[in-house]
Amino acid sequence: MAEVGLKPASHTRVGAVMDTLYERIANRSLMPGARVPSIRMMADALGLSKSTVVEAYDRLVGEGVLVARRGAGFFVAGHAPPLALADLGPQLDRAVDPLWLTRQALETGGQAVRPGCGWLPPSWLPEDNMRRALRVVARDPHSSLVEYATPAGLPALRQHLAWRLAQQGIDAEPSQIVLTDGGTHALDLICRFLLEPGDTVLLDDPCYFNFQALLLAHRVSIVGVPYTPNGPDLRCFERALIEHRPRLYICNAAIHNPTGGTLSQTVAHRLLKLADEHNLLIVEDDIFADFESEPSPRLAALDGLARVVSIGSFSKTLSAAMRCGYIVARQEWIEPLIDLKLATSFGSGQIAAAVVHRLLVDGTYRRHVDALRVKLADAMSEAIRRLTLIGLDVWTRPRAGMFLWTRLPEGLDAARVARHALSENVILAPGNVFGTSEQAAQFMRFNVSQCKGPKVYEVLRRAMDAAT
Amino acid sequence: MAEVGLKPASHTRVGAVMDTLYERIANRSLMPGARVPSIRMMADALGLSKSTVVEAYDRLVGEGVLVARRGAGFFVAGHAPPLALADLGPQLDRAVDPLWLTRQALETGGQAVRPGCGWLPPSWLPEDNMRRALRVVARDPHSSLVEYATPAGLPALRQHLAWRLAQQGIDAEPSQIVLTDGGTHALDLICRFLLEPGDTVLLDDPCYFNFQALLLAHRVSIVGVPYTPNGPDLRCFERALIEHRPRLYICNAAIHNPTGGTLSQTVAHRLLKLADEHNLLIVEDDIFADFESEPSPRLAALDGLARVVSIGSFSKTLSAAMRCGYIVARQEWIEPLIDLKLATSFGSGQIAAAVVHRLLVDGTYRRHVDALRVKLADAMSEAIRRLTLIGLDVWTRPRAGMFLWTRLPEGLDAARVARHALSENVILAPGNVFGTSEQAAQFMRFNVSQCKGPKVYEVLRRAMDAAT
Numbered sequence: 001m002a003e004v005g006l007k008p009a010s011h012t013r014v015g016a017v018m019d020t021l022y023e024r025i026a027n028r029s030l031m032p033g034a035r036v037p038s039i040r041m042m043a044d045a046l047g048l049s050k051s052t053v054v055e056a057y058d059r060l061v062g063e064g065v066l067v068a069r070r071g072a073g074f075f076v077a078g079h080a081p082p083l084a085l086a087d088l089g090p091q092l093d094r095a096v097d098p099l100w101l102t103r104q105a106l107e108t109g110g111q112a113v114r115p116g117c118g119w120l121p122p123s124w125l126p127e128d129n130m131r132r133a134l135r136v137v138a139r140d141p142h143s144s145l146v147e148y149a150t151p152a153g154l155p156a157l158r159q160h161l162a163w164r165l166a167q168q169g170i171d172a173e174p175s176q177i178v179l180t181d182g183g184t185h186a187l188d189l190i191c192r193f194l195l196e197p198g199d200t201v202l203l204d205d206p207c208y209f210n211f212q213a214l215l216l217a218h219r220v221s222i223v224g225v226p227y228t229p230n231g232p233d234l235r236c237f238e239r240a241l242i243e244h245r246p247r248l249y250i251c252n253a254a255i256h257n258p259t260g261g262t263l264s265q266t267v268a269h270r271l272l273k274l275a276d277e278h279n280l281l282i283v284e285d286d287i288f289a290d291f292e293s294e295p296s297p298r299l300a301a302l303d304g305l306a307r308v309v310s311i312g313s314f315s316k317t318l319s320a321a322m323r324c325g326y327i328v329a330r331q332e333w334i335e336p337l338i339d340l341k342l343a344t345s346f347g348s349g350q351i352a353a354a355v356v357h358r359l360l361v362d363g364t365y366r367r368h369v370d371a372l373r374v375k376l377a378d379a380m381s382e383a384i385r386r387l388t389l390i391g392l393d394v395w396t397r398p399r400a401g402m403f404l405w406t407r408l409p410e411g412l413d414a415a416r417v418a419r420h421a422l423s424e425n426v427i428l429a430p431g432n433v434f435g436t437s438e439q440a441a442q443f444m445r446f447n448v449s450q451c452k453g454p455k456v457y458e459v460l461r462r463a464m465d466a467a468t
Numbered sequence: 469m470a471e472v473g474l475k476p477a478s479h480t481r482v483g484a485v486m487d488t489l490y491e492r493i494a495n496r497s498l499m500p501g502a503r504v505p506s507i508r509m510m511a512d513a514l515g516l517s518k519s520t521v522v523e524a525y526d527r528l529v530g531e532g533v534l535v536a537r538r539g540a541g542f543f544v545a546g547h548a549p550p551l552a553l554a555d556l557g558p559q560l561d562r563a564v565d566p567l568w569l570t571r572q573a574l575e576t577g578g579q580a581v582r583p584g585c586g587w588l589p590p591s592w593l594p595e596d597n598m599r600r601a602l603r604v605v606a607r608d609p610h611s612s613l614v615e616y617a618t619p620a621g622l623p624a625l626r627q628h629l630a631w632r633l634a635q636q637g638i639d640a641e642p643s644q645i646v647l648t649d650g651g652t653h654a655l656d657l658i659c660r661f662l663l664e665p666g667d668t669v670l671l672d673d674p675c676y677f678n679f680q681a682l683l684l685a686h687r688v689s690i691v692g693v694p695y696t697p698n699g700p701d702l703r704c705f706e707r708a709l710i711e712h713r714p715r716l717y718i719c720n721a722a723i724h725n726p727t728g729g730t731l732s733q734t735v736a737h738r739l740l741k742l743a744d745e746h747n748l749l750i751v752e753d754d755i756f757a758d759f760e761s762e763p764s765p766r767l768a769a770l771d772g773l774a775r776v777v778s779i780g781s782f783s784k785t786l787s788a789a790m791r792c793g794y795i796v797a798r799q800e801w802i803e804p805l806i807d808l809k810l811a812t813s814f815g816s817g818q819i820a821a822a823v824v825h826r827l828l829v830d831g832t833y834r835r836h837v838d839a840l841r842v843k844l845a846d847a848m849s850e851a852i853r854r855l856t857l858i859g860l861d862v863w864t865r866p867r868a869g870m871f872l873w874t875r876l877p878e879g880l881d882a883a884r885v886a887r888h889a890l891s892e893n894v895i896l897a898p899g900n901v902f903g904t905s906e907q908a909a910q911f912m913r914f915n916v917s918q919c920k921g922p923k924v925y926e927v928l929r930r931a932m933d934a935a936t
Contacts, residue, residue: 012515013515024492072712075713083804106619106810122614126614138602145598188812315616320815322613323649340551342678349649
């Protein structure tokens, strides 16, 4: 297929028709393979003669821009290449490419140290309890190991989740909950349901980098809104609503990733008011909820699930191997969401749901997260102390959770530092991985649970020296 | 937002500009929320004055068709409603709505009889072996129960799958295999990778109904090609390639769902030649492979994975609760596929992969499918005998598998028969559920493993009488 750019406008009528089509192809309002308006329709619409349009179309066929198919009309030539997320995002250094960071963290062997990764070390997770629960599920004659799950997912788990959500002030029936294979799957389903290609979505800047990768796969535009320690900057938020008319805002309410900030009551309330005024939908990704001792304000609770959808998962607190997440949404969205889930993955895993349910009801989960909070708070204090000693500034002291957002000393570029550390097998997370703009070159996210022991700090210091 | 139809072309210049936009909105080349070309660009492109375009845009704002945003330009008003698959398909009777059938089969209680469903009864599946394997995995210190999977999925299972594929003539390295959460998830990932909204996809007519639901979620057009007992009708196939320039063809090679047909060597070869000539990609959904004693021709084997992607799963032979499927594709597609998998579901389930691997390597799986084939062959003979007695015609005698495609006596409508049977708690699968056209009103798919015992035939006979 010929390369189509926006050619200079011609001053002939034939040229004008050609330019119209060049432009529509260039801005992808006409996709490769799409049918072009018929000659008669185009002539009528533009008030030109049919012969003018015929000539324009013929010349476009000659240029390889259009293809004529007998009896069917004219079509835009070519097929789009397969979707490569790596090509869609901003072309950054590999060290700050979000997908590359994820894959490094997932693929490198056990000897690597991962202060940049987004999960707890296996030793912090209740593996023995999981093994025991799995054996119980394996033995339980009531748990089916061979049948498809009910479409919405294990009823007993949904029942229990409704009760847990009530503790966080979110009032939802079990029938308003759909189980998924983890939080990412939940967000993907919601995006499929609510977004059209070409829509605009608001994200915090910075935000969890996979939001951006996922949204690229949905072919929507992303607009970033600067994040403050209490939530998004509301003046910028309102401006973005007016300028970009986004369909959706995706956020973490409790314990923002990567900054560790927390939405305040005031910001939450004003944000919902703006959402109402501008008909904005909101997905509240609440997968870090259980790291809090006291629940912070939740949009889903304030809004009563009118325009907010809540997402949860157990990947961060319990096990990333047991893919079990959920969507909580207004009742009338549940049936079409289940249809979509069936059409695109048939059903979610029964066994993960049964194991999670068991650990929730027998008290294992509560005891585990109680202990986890204490351990994380200690690790947080230690990391703040040691990183401050090396010269890093803490952006905000997080209420809870594992993430710490820090600023490197003046003049240091986090991507360079990360590259040096990688050569010593330490995986860091430079700020621009999380940025929707590139404002975070001096920032770095640390996962305090992965910062135990001196190696992280020794390597970090050397990498900072080398990057100066 | 105002309802936008294709208004009659106006003969003023302002009207012509308005008509151009009406048309682009009506045919969805401009989506709700999309930015409209700037006034200068439109004026240049159409060879009209800016004041003409300004007047046209102003009138469209007045009509509520466009919205002006200060400093940003003009946008198409409104947001598209959430994606409801139920609204996208042809508006059929609920009894022949594919998603409704799936949900009936999944949701109705244990007392229902399901000759229309697409899976084996639980009693035919090796639940005790599964329980044992799950306990072994729970105990095995090498199996991580808390960590994310490696992005491509359990290496040992991919290794074993490569060996198994070689038995079917498909030559693939373990690095060409990506594990997924089942066959549907595999197909969804491939569609995400290869398809753009607006593309055209060829399907067999009839075909597995979920292909259609899944493709609707990808916003592509579907073109059906009549299926013969040896594969698609190649004359129609070629005509469809020329007329519709599809990007992709999705099929079952071995044991076609719903007809039980099998691709012949000749058809397979000629089909691949056509695919080469027309630059068509092919997904071969091979989830029924293990029901065959002798492998039938496979496109992936003939083509050497050049333009064919193969999909497999264990949901049909082993367990639908253990979500474990895989994609086999050319090497250079694997990395972007893994990126997409991470972005949209983070990782696939480790535990299902570990259980499947165990059952494969210890010989349990082989013994199970050997026994299954004999049992299915017996059930097939019995179903053919009993259905023929009632007056149904078998379209083709399947080589293997669970599906039997039958024609009801003249004058009977399968949807009506299904509705009557449903009132007696028997879930049938009327032909139009599978059709991409509506040519299959007289057909019905039976799952012979779910046709044991007299009740199916008694109810079917009564339902046929009632529907006459």
